[in-house]
Amino acid sequence: MYGSATYRVALSGSGMEYEPVIGLEVHCQLLTDSKIFCGCSTRFGAPANTNVCPVCLGMPGTLPVLNRRAVEYALRAALALGCRIEPVSIFARKNYFYPDLPKGYQISMYDRPLAVQGHLDVEAKGETKHVGITRVHMEEDAGKLLHEGFPDSDRASHVDYNRSGVPLIEIVSEPDMRSPEEAHAYYSALRTILVYIGVTDGNMEEGSLRCDANVSLRPRGQSGFGTKAELKNLNSFKFVQHALEYEIRRQTDLLVRGERVTQETRLYDPAEDRTSPMRSKEEAHDYRYFPEPDLLPLQVNEEWIGEVRRWLPELPAARRRRFVAEYGLPEQDAALLTSDRALADYYEAAARAARNAKAAANWVMTEILRKVKEDKIDVDRVPLPPVRLAALIRLVDDGAISGKIAKEVFETIYATGKDPADVVREQGLSQVTDEGAIREAIENVIAQNQSQYAQYKAGKTALLGFFVGQVLKATGGKASPSLVNRLLKERLDRP
Amino acid sequence: MAIAKQEVRHIAKLANLDFSEEEIGRFTQQFNSILEYVARLDALDTSAIEPTSHVDSGSHALRDDVLVPSISREEALANAPESERGHFKVPKVIG
Ligand SMILES: [Zn+2]
Numbered sequence: 345m346y347g348s349a350t351y352r353v354a355l356s357g358s359g360m361e362y363e364p365v366i367g368l369e370v371h372c373q374l375l376t377d378s379k380i381f382c383g384c385s386t387r388f389g390a391p392a393n394t395n396v397c398p399v400c401l402g403m404p405g406t407l408p409v410l411n412r413r414a415v416e417y418a419l420r421a422a423l424a425l426g427c428r429i430e431p432v433s434i435f436a437r438k439n440y441f442y443p444d445l446p447k448g449y450q451i452s453m454y455d456r457p458l459a460v461q462g463h464l465d466v467e468a469k470g471e472t473k474h475v476g477i478t479r480v481h482m483e484e485d486a487g488k489l490l491h492e493g494f495p496d497s498d499r500a501s502h503v504d505y506n507r508s509g510v511p512l513i514e515i516v517s518e519p520d521m522r523s524p525e526e527a528h529a530y531y532s533a534l535r536t537i538l539v540y541i542g543v544t545d546g547n548m549e550e551g552s553l554r555c556d557a558n559v560s561l562r563p564r565g566q567s568g569f570g571t572k573a574e575l576k577n578l579n580s581f582k583f584v585q586h587a588l589e590y591e592i593r594r595q596t597d598l599l600v601r602g603e604r605v606t607q608e609t610r611l612y613d614p615a616e617d618r619t620s621p622m623r624s625k626e627e628a629h630d631y632r633y634f635p636e637p638d639l640l641p642l643q644v645n646e647e648w649i650g651e652v653r654r655w656l657p658e659l660p661a662a663r664r665r666r667f668v669a670e671y672g673l674p675e676q677d678a679a680l681l682t683s684d685r686a687l688a689d690y691y692e693a694a695a696r697a698a699r700n701a702k703a704a705a706n707w708v709m710t711e712i713l714r715k716v717k718e719d720k721i722d723v724d725r726v727p728l729p730p731v732r733l734a735a736l737i738r739l740v741d742d743g744a745i746s747g748k749i750a751k752e753v754f755e756t757i758y759a760t761g762k763d764p765a766d767v768v769r770e771q772g773l774s775q776v777t778d779e780g781a782i783r784e785a786i787e788n789v790i791a792q793n794q795s796q797y798a799q800y801k802a803g804k805t806a807l808l809g810f811f812v813g814q815v816l817k818a819t820g821g822k823a824s825p826s827l828v829n830r831l832l833k834e835r836l837d838r839p
Numbered sequence: 840m841a842i843a844k845q846e847v848r849h850i851a852k853l854a855n856l857d858f859s860e861e862e863i864g865r866f867t868q869q870f871n872s873i874l875e876y877v878a879r880l881d882a883l884d885t886s887a888i889e890p891t892s893h894v895d896s897g898s899h900a901l902r903d904d905v906l907v908p909s910i911s912r913e914e915a916l917a918n919a920p921e922s923e924r925g926h927f928k929v930p931k932v933i934g
Contacts, residue, residue, distance in 0.1 A: 378907070382907070383902075383905060383906055391925060393916065393927070394909060394911075396909055396912075397907070397909050411901070411904050412902065412903060413904035414904070439853070443927075456892075494926075496928075498931075499931050500929065501928075501931050503926055635892040640893055640900070
C-alpha cells in the first residue's frame with residue numbers, strides 16, 4: 345500500500361512536495377581464496393570456527409599481512425566504477441566493542457580510501473541515471489553472531505569467527521538517487537558489474553553483497569539536505585525498494601504533521617515490511633579512528649593500475665551497445681544476454697560459430713535459459729558447448745532439419761553432448777524434401793479425412809491449416825512445412 | 840584544551856572500563872598534564888611538513904593469496920571463558 349507515488353504528498357495549502365534523497369553503502373565480499381590479513385580460507389559454510397587462526401581471532405601479538413589479490417580485486421572494482429585510484433591509501437582502526445569483532449576494532453580505511461570519484465550509469469524507468477561513487481575502500485569482515493538455535497540462546501549469544509577477516513570492499517554512493525526505483529536499479533547494476541568483473545560471487549543469501557541506505561527528504565527544488573535515517577538489513581533487491589518506500593512514507597508523514605525526522609539507524613523488518621529504530625548501542629558512533637600501526641600505507645603505482653586495467657573485461661553496458669551494433673539485436677535482448685558474463689560469452693561463441701546472431705540469441709534466451717532455470721545451474725555449468733548449439737542452428741539454416749525437429753535434437757544433444765549431425769543421422773530425422781514422399785502422405789491424409797476434404801472443396805479453405813498439420817504429423821514432423829504447404833495447396837485446389 | 844571529568848568518563852565507557860570517582864579525578868588531572876606537555880609542540884612551525892601516519896615510510900609487504908592451514912577448533916576455543924558446540928559463548932547481545 346506504500347506505493348512509490350504516495351510519498352509525493354502535497355502539504356495542505358502550501359502545495360509543497362517532498363523529494364527523497366538516497367545514497368547507498370554496499371559491502372561486497374571479494375572472491376579471494378584466503379582472508380585479507382591471514383591465510384585462513386574464506387569458504388562459506390565450513391563448520392564453525394574451523395577457518396580461524398591467531399590473526400583473525402585477534403590474539404595479542406599477531407600481525408596482519410595484506411593479501412595482494414584482495415587489493416587487485418578492489419582495484420579492479422574501483423576501475424570498473426570509473427574511480428580515481430589514490431597513490432597512497434591508509435588502513436585505520438575503527439574502534440568499538442561488539443562480540444563479532446575479536447580485536448575490539450575493525451581494520452578499515454577512513455580518511456585515505458583506496459579510490460574516489462567514480463560513477464555508475466543505471467537505467468531506471470527508461471532513463472539513464474548518473475550515480476556518483478564517493479569512494480571505494482577495503483576492510484575486513486566481522487564474525488557471525490548467532491542469537492538463536494542453542495539451548496541457552498535466551499541468555500547467551502554464540503560466535504563463529506570463520507567470516508572474521510574475509511576481505512570486503514565498501515562502495516559508497518553519492519546521495520544521487522531520487523526514488524526507490526533508482527536505488528533498486530543502482531544496486532542491481534552494481535551487482536551485475538561486480539559479478540561480471542569476477543571480484544565477487546554476488547550471492548546475497550550468503551551475505552556476499554550487503555546494502556545499507558541513507559535516506560532523507562527535502563522540499564522539491566531545495567538544494568540542501570534534510571535529516572537522514574540510515575537503514576540496515578536491506579539484503580535483497582526487493583528489500584531495498586520496500587524499505588525505502590516505507591521509510592519515505594514515514595518521513596513524509598512526520599514532515600506533513602510538522603514534526604522532525606530524527607537522525608538514527610533503523611532496521612528493516614521484511615516480515616512486517618517496516619523499519620524501526622535499532623536499539624541504540626550507546627555512543628557506538630564514536631569510533632576513534634586512527635591509522636593502523638601494524639600496516640604500512642598501501643602504495644599503488646601507475647604500473648600496477650595499468651596491469652589491473654588490462655585484465656578488466658568489457659563491461660556490461662559497453663557490451664550491450666556492441667551486441668546491438670554488431671549483431672543487430674534488439675536493446676532488450678542485448679540487455680538480457682549481457683546481464684551475466686558467462687551468458688554473454690556463451691551467446692557470442694554460439695553466434696559466431698553459427699553465423700546467425702539472431703537465431704543464436706533466440707536459442708540462448710529460450711532453450712539455454714530454460715535449462716539453466718530448470719536444472720538450477722549457473723550458465724558456466726551448461727553441459728552443451730556453444731559450438732554444438734551453433735552446429736544445430738546451421739543444420740536448420742541449411743534446411744537439413746526443420747525447426748520443430750531441431751527442438752527435439754536440442755534435448756538429445758543437451759543430455760548427451762553428441763554432435764547434432766550424428767543425432768540427426770542416427771535417428772533418421774533429416775527433413776523430408778522428397779516431393780514424392782510428401783505427395784504420398786498428402787494422398788493418405790485426404791483419403792482418411794474425406795469430410796474435411798469435401799468441406800474444403802465447398803469453399804472452407806481455412807481447412808488448409810488442418811491438412812498441413814495432418815501431413816506434418818504423418819511425416820513425423822520431418823517434412824519441410826513450406827514444401828508441405830505448397831504441395832497441399834496444389835493438390836487441394838486441383839479441379 | 841582542558842579535559843573535563845565528563846570526557847574521561849566517556850572515554851572509560853568506550854573502553855569498557857569502570858573507575859571510581861577518585862580515579863576519574865586523578866585521570867582527569869593526568870590527562871590534562873599529558874596534553875599540556877604535548878601541546879608544547881604547537882610552538883613549532885610545521886606548516887611545511889607532510890602529515891605522518893606511520894614511523895616507517897617503507898612500502899607495503901603483501902602476501903600471495905595462498906591458503907595456510909588454520910588452527911584446530913579446539914585450539915581456537917582453548918582460551919574462551921565459555922564455548923558451546925564449537926562456538927564462542929558470550930553474554931546475550933541483540934543483533
Ligand atoms: Zn586467520
